[in-house]
Amino acid sequence: MSTETPTRPGRLSGKTAIVTGAGTGIGRAIAEMFAREGANVVVACRTPETGEETVALIGAAGGDALFVQTDVAAEVEVRRLIEETVRAFGGVDILCNNHAVYGIEPPELFDLTEDVWDQTMDVNAKGVFLTMKHALPVMRDAGAGSIVNISSIAALVKSALPAYAASKAAVNALTKAVSAQAAEYGVRANVITPSTIETDRRSELAHTSEYKNDFIANTAAEQAAKPIVSKVLPGFGEPDDIAYAATFLASDEAAYITGVVMPVDGGTTRTRTD
């Protein structure tokens, strides 16, 4: 061992992070990267199988993680998530809200039921409110904390998914408001707005949905052949692209950044390349 150059401490070394929706896709990538950078990670999601799988992946890589089954739309479960995190690791330094329901609404607003609207708002917007509500007192007592909420490009563009877009716009506004409130006790809050990221869920929607929106409905091959609304950079983003941005914002490297909406979208929000 003495011949090896000592590795530098991780960028989140000694911190405890909660990542919601961490059983799959972007959330799993964030949880794994946070753990690689030295954080203790609490994997929060509804499905035990996928959540435990993320924990196992982190463990196999030498990291420390804990699964807490959580429905973020239920306050009693969110309270328990925070309590179990504090019990296991002594605090909450980082909260990353990545959970969302996505692609559950019909292509036309006049077909959108109240139930689907409520479900979208409950999970995507209220879920972010609840986790922040219960994590903030712990962060305030510690005098420090970093919240990174994963929103969506849908909040910024003319989205094909009005309920989803509205829920994500709520996340942006909520985060900015909290950034102003929470700064006095040392807590920062920022938003990442990803565009199309290559995940299993996106891939599934690409083959089954009827949305009038190339971000979702087209396969990569279709987009390459006929870009309708394209992005500046070629190709789709990957979960790690979001994880890198989340790691930066979560870390002390971003100590002077709060209330910011950071697109990680290959330039999508700004232009139509055709």
Next chain:
Amino acid sequence: MTKGRVAGKTAIVTGAGSGIGRGIAKRFAEEGATVVVADMAQDAADETVDLISQGGGQALAVRADVTQADDVAALVATATDAFGGVDILVNNAGISFGDTLKLHELEQYAWQKIMDVNLTGVFLCCKHVLPSLMERGGGAIVNIASAAAIGMAPRAAYAASKGGVVALTRSLAFQYGEQGIRVNAICPGPVETPMSNAVRASGMYDDDGIVDLSIKRRGTPEDIANAVLFLASDEARYVTSDVIPVDGGALRLRAERFRNR
């Protein structure tokens, strides 16, 4: 061994003889980049290179006035000759000297000088570095704009020049995305630097300007450098055309502090 986050890359940083630019140059070197330290003042550039060398990093000082096409062409040629190419350009050189809180009191030469350095300088550096980046098959440009470009803007000429930098950033991201070149901007708020200290010392503002921030302190060059490092590195390979404030969570500017002079 943990590799640096920009290991093996060559970066040109303009205005790197002091303040934010020096912070960026040092941070890049810590993370494994070879840094071309460009500044109007040779001795200031030399000093930054000395600091980097003491930390075990690799850097080269080049005297360059970014408003002079010949200087910029020579800067890029020097970097290419020494290190075989350029991967990263950070347009950090900027001035605010001569700007006023009342536009009708602004001298045209001051307006012109601010535009020349802050906007034309960015154009010239991009123009001369882009061919190198294309030759490499990609690269990253990070422009240091300002919070003044997005609302916190008591001084009009400075704000206009930095607004131009934001627009230029987005246009270049569009033009060169296909070639794998990413272009982003950082908008620093109040940062502790020789330039901003001089403005405060001049008595232009009534107070220290941090009351309008969520985070009640001025930023440091390291705060800006960390954000630049992220955007310049491959970690941000899917980030382009972003304009990211690093401004302590600026709230709405309280105009009364700026009105009476």
